[in-house]
Amino acid sequence: MIAPPALGKSQGVLAGPSAPVASSVHVASSSGVHQFQAAVASLGTGAGPAEGIPLGCHVNPGGITGLCGAPALPRFHGGVGTIGPPIGSVPRGGTPGALFGAAMAYDAAPNVQAVILFGGARPSGYVSSETWSFVAGVWTNDTTYVSGAPPRWGAAMAYDAGDGYLLMEGGCVSPSSQGFCAISVSQTWSLGPSGWIPEDLQSFQNPSLGPGAIYDAAMTYDAVDNYVLLFGGAIGWANPPPPSMGPPPPPPPPEIRVQGNTWAFSAGSWANLSASGSPSPRWGASLAYYPPLSIVILFGGTNRTEIHPGVVDSDTWQWKNGSWQSLRLVPAPGGRWDATFYYDPVTQALRLFGGALEVGTPSNDEWDFASAGWSIVQPNVPPNPTTPDPRYAAMSAYDSFDGIFLYTGGLNPAGSALSDAWSYSLGRWSELSSGVAFPKGPPSRWEESLTFQAGSVVGEGQGLLFGGEQCTPSRCFVLGDTWTYANGLWAKLAPRVSPSPRFGAAMAADPATGKVLLFGGCGIICPLGDTWSFAGGKWTLLHPGTSPSARYFASLTYDAVDSMMVLFGGCEGGHRSCPDGDTWIFTAGEWVNATGSTGPTPPARFGAGSDGSSGFAVIFGGMGATGGLNDLWWFENFTWVLLPVGPLTLPQAVVFPTFVYDPVDLEFLLWSGCPSTGCPGFGVYEYVFNGSFANVTLPHGGPTVPIGWYPWLPTGAWIPPVPSYGASAMFEPLDGPVGYVLIFGGRTNSGESSSVTEGFIGGSWNALTTWT
Numbered sequence: 001m002i003a004p005p006a007l008g009k010s011q012g013v014l015a016g017p018s019a020p021v022a023s024s025v026h027v028a029s030s031s032g033v034h035q036f037q038a039a040v041a042s043l044g045t046g047a048g049p050a051e052g053i054p055l056g057c058h059v060n061p062g063g064i065t066g067l068c069g070a071p072a073l074p075r076f077h078g079g080v081g082t083i084g085p086p087i088g089s090v091p092r093g094g095t096p097g098a099l100f101g102a103a104m105a106y107d108a109a110p111n112v113q114a115v116i117l118f119g120g121a122r123p124s125g126y127v128s129s130e131t132w133s134f135v136a137g138v139w140t141n142d143t144t145y146v147s148g149a150p151p152r153w154g155a156a157m158a159y160d161a162g163d164g165y166l167l168m169e170g171g172c173v174s175p176s177s178q179g180f181c182a183i184s185v186s187q188t189w190s191l192g193p194s195g196w197i198p199e200d201l202q203s204f205q206n207p208s209l210g211p212g213a214i215y216d217a218a219m220t221y222d223a224v225d226n227y228v229l230l231f232g233g234a235i236g237w238a239n240p241p242p243p244s245m246g247p248p249p250p251p252p253p254p255e256i257r258v259q260g261n262t263w264a265f266s267a268g269s270w271a272n273l274s275a276s277g278s279p280s281p282r283w284g285a286s287l288a289y290y291p292p293l294s295i296v297i298l299f300g301g302t303n304r305t306e307i308h309p310g311v312v313d314s315d316t317w318q319w320k321n322g323s324w325q326s327l328r329l330v331p332a333p334g335g336r337w338d339a340t341f342y343y344d345p346v347t348q349a350l351r352l353f354g355g356a357l358e359v360g361t362p363s364n365d366e367w368d369f370a371s372a373g374w375s376i377v378q379p380n381v382p383p384n385p386t387t388p389d390p391r392y393a394a395m396s397a398y399d400s401f402d403g404i405f406l407y408t409g410g411l412n413p414a415g416s417a418l419s420d421a422w423s424y425s426l427g428r429w430s431e432l433s434s435g436v437a438f439p440k441g442p443p444s445r446w447e448e449s450l451t452f453q454a455g456s457v458v459g460e461g462q463g464l465l466f467g468g469e470q471c472t473p474s475r476c477f478v479l480g481d482t483w484t485y486a487n488g489l490w491a492k493l494a495p496r497v498s499p500s501p502r503f504g505a506a507m508a509a510d511p512a513t514g515k516v517l518l519f520g521g522c523g524i525i526c527p528l529g530d531t532w533s534f535a536g537g538k539w540t541l542l543h544p545g546t547s548p549s550a551r552y553f554a555s556l557t558y559d560a561v562d563s564m565m566v567l568f569g570g571c572e573g574g575h576r577s578c579p580d581g582d583t584w585i586f587t588a589g590e591w592v593n594a595t596g597s598t599g600p601t602p603p604a605r606f607g608a609g610s611d612g613s614s615g616f617a618v619i620f621g622g623m624g625a626t627g628g629l630n631d632l633w634w635f636e637n638f639t640w641v642l643l644p645v646g647p648l649t650l651p652q653a654v655v656f657p658t659f660v661y662d663p664v665d666l667e668f669l670l671w672s673g674c675p676s677t678g679c680p681g682f683g684v685y686e687y688v689f690n691g692s693f694a695n696v697t698l699p700h701g702g703p704t705v706p707i708g709w710y711p712w713l714p715t716g717a718w719i720p721p722v723p724s725y726g727a728s729a730m731f732e733p734l735d736g737p738v739g740y741v742l743i744f745g746g747r748t749n750s751g752e753s754s755s756v757t758e759g760f761i762g763g764s765w766n767a768l769t770t771w772t
Contacts, residue, residue: 094139094141095139095408095419095421096117096120096130096132096139096408096409096419097122097419098122098123098409098416098417098418098419099120099121099122099128099395099408099409099417099419100120100121100153100393100394100395100409100410100411100417100418101119101120101121101153101154101172101216101393101395102117102118102119102120102121102128102153102395102409103117103118103119103120103152103155103156103157103168103171103395104116104117104118104157104395104396104397104406104408105157105158105159105166105397106159106397106398106399106400106401107159107166107191108159108161108400109159109164109165113135113400113401113494114133114134114135114401115133115134115135115397115399115406116131116132116133116134116157116166116191117131117132117133117134117395117408118130118131118132118149118152118155118157118168118196119149119151119152119153119155119171120153120395120409121153121175121417122417123416123417125175126175127151127152127153127172127173127174127175128151128153129143129149129150129151129152130143131143131146131191131195131196134399134406135401137402137432139421146191146195146196148189148195148196148197149168149187149189149195149196150173150185151173152171152172152173152185152215153171153172153215154170154171154172154181154184154215154216155168155169155170155171155172155215156168156169156170156171156216156217156218156219156230156233157169157219158219158220158221158228159221160190160221160227160228160265160266161221161223161226162221162226162227162228162266162267163266163267163268165190165191165192166190166191167188167189167190167199167219167228167265168188168189168190168191168196169187169188169189169211169214169217169219169230169265170184170185170186170187170188170211170212170213170214170215170217170233171184171185171187171215172184172185172215172216172236173185174236180234180305181215181216181234181236182236183236184213184214184215184234184235184236185213185236186210186211186212186213186214188200188210188265188270199268200265200268200269200270209269209270210263210270211230211233211259211261211263211270212235212259213235213236214232214233214234214235214259214283215233215234215236215283216233216234216283216284216338217230217231217232217233217259217283218230218231218232218233218284218285218286218287218298218301219231219287220287220288220289220296221289222264222289222296222319223289223291223294224294224295225264225322226266227264227265227266228264228265228266229262229263229264229287229296229319230262230263230264230265231260231261231262231263231278231279231285231287231298232258232259232260232261232279232281232282232283232285232301233258233259233283234257234258234259234283234305235257235258235259236257257305258281258282258283258303258305258310259281259283260274260278260279260280260281260282261274262274262275262278262319262324273322275323275324277323277324278324279298279301279313279315279317279324279326280303280313281303282300282301282302282303282313282337283301283302283303283337284300284301284302284337284338284355284356285298285299285300285301285313285337286298286299286300286301286339286340286341286352286355287299287341288341288342288343288350289343290343290350290369291343291345291348292348292370292371293371294320295318295319295320296318296319296320297316297317297318297319297341297350297369298316298317298318298319298324299314299315299316299317299333299339299341299352299369300312300313300314300315300333300335300336300337300339300355301313301337302335302337311335312335312336312337312356312357312358313335313337314332314333314334314335314336314358316329316332316369316374327373329373329374330373331373331374331375331376332367332373332374333352333365333367333374333376334357334358334363335357335358336354336355336356336357336358336363336392337355337356337392338355338356338392338393338394339352339353339354339355339356339363339392340352340353340354340355340394340396340407341353342396342397342398342405343398344398344405345398345400345501346403346425346477346478346479346501347368347370347477348370348524349368349369349370350368350369350370351366351367351368351377351405351424352366352367352368352369353365353366353367353388353396353407353424354388354390354391354392354394354410355392356392356393361390361413362390362391362392362410362411362412362413363380363390363392364378364380364381364387364388364389364390364391365378365379365380365381366378385431386428386429387429388407388420388422388429388431389412389418389420390412390413391410391411391412391418392410392411393409393410393411394407394408394409394410394411394418395407395408395409395410396408399423401494402423402492403425403443403479403481404423404424404425405423405424405425406421406422406423407421407422407423407424408420408421408422409421420432425443425470427470427472427474427475427477428472441483441490441755441757442465442481442483442490442492442744442745442755443470443479443481443755444470444471444745444752444753444754444755445467445468445469445470445471445479445503445745445753445755446468446469446471446503446656446724446725446726446727446745446746446747446753446754447468447469447503447504447553447656447726448465448466448467448468448469448479448503448728448744448745449465449466449467449468449505449506449507449518449521449728450463450464450465450507450728450729450730450742450744451463451464451507451508451509451516451730452464452509452613452730452731452732452733453509453514453515453516453534454509454511454514455514459734460734461486461514461733461734462484462485462486463484463485463486463730463732463742464482464483464484464485464507464509464516464534465482465483465484465485465728465744466480466481466482466483466498466499466505466507466518466534467479467480467481467499467501467502467503467505467521468503468728468745468753469503469753470753471747471751471752471753472751472752472753473750473751473752474751476753478501478502478503478522478523478524479501479503480498480499480500480501480502480523482494482495482498482534482539485732485742486734487734487735488735490757493537495537495538495539496538497538497539497540497541498539499518499521499530499532499539499541500523500524500525500528501523501524502520502521502522502523502528502552503521503522503523503552504520504521504522504552504553504554505518505519505520505521505528505552506518506519506520506521506554506555506556506567506570507519507556508556508557508558508565508612509558510558510565511558511560512560512563513535514535515533515534515535516533516534516535517531517532517533517556517565517586518531518532518533518534519531519532519547519548519554519556519567519586520548520550520551520552520554520570521552522552522553522573526552526573527550527551527552527570527571527572527573528550528552529547529548529549529550529551531543531544531547531586531591542589544586544589544590544591545590546590546591546592546593547591548567548570548582548584548591548593549572549580550572551570551571551572551573551580551606552570552571552573552606553569553570553571553606553607553656554567554568554569554570554571554580554606555567555568555569555570555608555609555610555619555622556610557610557611557612557616557617557618557619557635558612558617559585559612559615559616559617559635559636560612560615560616561615561616561636561637562585562636562637562638563587564585564586564587565585565586565587566583566584566585566594566612566617566635567583567584567585567586567591568581568582568583568584568602568608568610568617568619568635569581569582569602569604569605569606569608569619569622570606571606571607578606579604579605579606579622579623579624579625580604580606581595581601581602581603581604581605582595583595583596583601583635583640585638594638600640600641600642601640602619602631602633602640602642603624603625603629603631604624604625605619605621605622605623605624605629606622606623606655607621607622607623607655607656607674608620608621608622608629608655608657608659609621609622609654609657609658609659609670609673610659611659611660611661611668611729612661613660613661613662613663613730613731614634614661614663614668614689614691615691616634616635616636616691617634617635617636618632618633618634618635618643618661618668619632619633620632620633620657620659620668620670620687621651621653621654621655621657621659621673622655623655627653627676628652628653628654628655628674628675628676629653630650630651630652630653630654632668632687643687643689643707644693644706644707644708645708645709646687646688646706646707646708646709646710647705647706647708648708648709648710648711649709650709651670651683651685651709652675652676652681652683653675653676654672654673654674654675654681654725655673655674655725656673656674656679656725656726657670657671657672657673657674657725658670658671658672658673658724658727658728658729658743658746659671659729660729660730660731660741660743661689661731662731662741662760663731663733663739664699664738664739664740664761665686665698665699666688666689666690666696666698666699667686667687667688667689668686668687668689669684669685669686669712669729669741669760670683670684670685670686670687671683671684671727671729671743672684672723672724672725672727672746673725674725678749679725679747679749680723680724680725680746680747680748680749681723681725683711684711684712685709685710685711685712686709686710686711686712687707687708687709687710688705688706688707688708688710689707690707693707694707695707722748722754722756723748723749724745724746724747724748724754725746725747726745726746726747727743727744727745727746727754728743728744728745728746729741729742729743729744730742732759736761738761739761740759740760740761740766741759741760741761742757742758742759742760743757743758743759743760744756744757744758
């Protein structure tokens with residue numbers, strides 16, 4: 001009977017169309033009445049301050065005074081009227097503890113970006129009024145700075161993206177009795193800088209103007225209709241209003257406790273959208289917005305009460321164009337209530353997890369809803385370290401900042417409240433500790449984009465990683481996260497604007513300007529042809545007059561001699577040519593086609609190794625029109641030059657190799673990749689090179705040798721990475737006395753992506769311990 005999750009949080013609107021007329025306002029003097037009447041009349045015409053900020057007026061809860069406010073101003077930490085530090089800025093340690101039925105949602109406001117948890121019931125029966133935030137893997141108790149709402153469990157919570165704040169509706173203020181509620185409340189709250197504040201005063205005074213005293217209703221934000229949608233819920237025995245709002249109404253009879261109304265919340269007020277043909281009355285249903293089809297999906301719930309055993313629903317409904325439509329889908333999950341339900345932007349599916357089944361037994365099965373209908377991801381499994389135990393009434397939300405589904409608490413088969421917390425990302429559950437909760441580095445992936453970005457002054461800089469594709473042996477998921485690497489540490493960024501999730505994007509850094517250029521890749525749209533720049537912690541979409549065709553698996557390197565970016569090859573996919581063989585340069589903010597300007601042109605290819613750390617744009621191997629390649633080219637003065645093989649045998653032809661220049665050891669390092677015999681192959685080669693065609697005197701007192709390929713001979717502790725393909729690499733010049741080659745990720749022969757970070761220096765591999 002606990003509210004299913006939605007998305008959520010902060011700022012508030014106390015007026016709009018529902019603003020009361022001036023005659024309902026009581027003030028001390030007639031002049032005050034006239035002033036307020038004039039204000040209401042003026043605001044009714046849309047007038048406002050010069051800045052264009054919309055205003056609203058409302059009656060104080062006690063009916064004593066009339067107030068006007070500026071609802072469009074940020075009402076949360078960091079905005080106007082801030083009280084206390086920002087949410088999550090004062091970590092206090094610990095976790096919310098054993099809990100069930102708390103309201104939890106993600107606040108997408110730019111100045112918050114945190115999962116917020118409020119209330120819930122403890123095993124002792126105590127009902128909580130604590131507010132917790134979850135940011136970057138850490139729980140913080142913000143109750144000292146965020147107060148105002150009475151204790152409750154079973155409230156519904158969602159982020160109202162149209163109005164820009166976290167919305168909480170209803171709940172139960174009495175201890176739980178086998179999941180049932182004695183006293184529910186009809187209160188709508190939003191989270192502001194001074195804490196939780198009443199959001200809809202009309203329904204406070206008259207519950208019939210809102211959903212009423214409900215708990216365990218289903219609520220989510222409907223992005224296509226731009227309102228928060230609420231369905232169903234149950235009514236407790238009594239409904240005490242807030243102070244100074246009159247006597248409580250009589251308790252409703254048991255026969256009408258379960259509700260089947262549909263409500264929409266927008267601009268500070270509720271509207272009843274109930275109509276014939278709606279789902280049957282129920283509480284504990286799962287409700288979520290499905291962006292690919294611009295619809296809201298409702299599943300399950302129950303109408304049982306303390307007196308009536310009722311039924312458990314297993315039907316699926318969609319909300320579209322202002323009405324409900326029943327979807328008769330086979331297969332479908334079994335009937336249940338109080339399951340978690342959320343949209344995963346990576347898999348582009350709604351994920352249903354757990355809940356109480358028809359016989360009342362908690363479950364831990366997983367189902368996905370996508371355009372083709374329901375599909376089972378995992379059946380019920382016994383308790384094990386890799387999956388949360390069966391439960392219902394858990395708290396959950398999709399954490400957009402950290403890119404995970406956060407799942408905590410709930411009731412187990414014995415009816416005991418749980419205190420564990422889990423993250424779910426790209427097909428895997430991970431139990432979170434009470435401290436820093438995440439693996440100390442990027443999640444596993446392959447074909448990500450990685451480069452070293454120089455700082456504005458000498459001795460400053462960082463590695464920059466974006467996107468990629470995370471794979472299990474059975475499926476892959478596209479990523480769109482941004483990470484930095486500096487001083488041996490990975491750190492995740494949360495830029496407000498960034499490229500869409502993708503893998504196979506071409507990315508390189510300009511050491512002269514410190515900017516990073518990213519082009520193309522493959523994501524939900526494939527191929528992509530957009531151009532982005534990264535500097536100062538921000539991504540910026542560029543709009544050059546001319547661009548290369550959309551593609552992925554292209555090579556992009558920086559030519560320091562000519563001070564320009566060089567892009568070659570790639571795959572356009574679909575019904576167009578693959579591979580590509582054109583050459584483009586990027587300079588002064590524009591792309592220029594330099595194909596065949598002078599000299600020979602490398603054969604068309606995609607998935608080649610490329611690197612510009614040597615000062616030249618260099619590519620190796622890749623997949624050509626007739627198979628794998630093992631040639632090595634450099635670009636200088638608008639001319640491609642085929643580099644000599646040298647005295648020894650060439651490496652075998654490979655696609656998706658790891659290829660990087662080590663300026664300390666004066667060599668290109670070639671690691672693994674996909675040869676024709678299968679992915680991945682194993683082999684490490686060094687191409688000795690000093691930027692010219694002269695013989696090279698090896699560092700550290702080594703001999704003078706011709707430029708060319710040499711098989712790698714291990715030195716020191718030989719612990720190479722697991723063979724992989726599509727791993728990324730860069731030279732990190734600032735760590736240690738001389739710097740080192742950094743290799744990350746890749747995909748192994750099992751089809752699984754890797755999250756291993758390795759260092760290569762002086763002929764030895766070193767597993768790096770990298771913690772955020």
